[in-house]
Amino acid sequence: MPMSKVFDALSHPIRREVLELLKGGGMTAGDIADYFPVSKPTMSGHFAKLKEAGLIQGENRRGSVVYTLNMSTLEEALHTFMGRMGLGRAEGEARPGTKPQGETQ
Template identity: 40%
Template sequence: MDEVAGAIADPVRREILVLLRAGRLSAGQIAGHFTISRPAVSRHLRVLREAGLVRDELAGRQRLYGLDPSRLLDLAAWLGQFGGPSAWEHRFDALETEVYRTRRDRRTGGAADQPQEETA
């Protein structure tokens, strides 16, 4: 997990991962998105490859890079412990409760909402 966190710490490497979400690209295509040198892009790709975040494949004379997000899952799970349920999750839970209550009331004819008469 530390290797993955270190790899995505650099903004250029994060941008490379974003580019690769759309599909495989050659090193030249990736380098074309940046103002840094091609050797610098190659070094970033090597770090990402060694961290297991990208895979490379030789296709003719080109080396194509593709995203492998599986290594991000452990990091995402670890980070998830720090984010509690969002306000939206609480609202959806409340909505779900109301939907179930409404369905139950319709099945029982609304008996849950009506006061019960005491019998003596």
């Protein structure tokens, strides 16, 4: 439900890339951090924001933390917002108020 936090989390390219990386399955904080040219503490801050938005979760695993993607939070935020904007993912959905809107200038 924290749509603002989700979009805020998505507003940084490193955090978006982390999500893409996690599509392939869980990864440790260290392995993720090695992909990016910033310090590990900085990455830890990015993980915290992603976690706060509900987009990832961390699990302690033998001295490491394995982060995994929470795709449902992402889907829900995106679909809710797109629904409000009339950007449904179906094809012929003529919605009220969706005038083709002639370009200004």
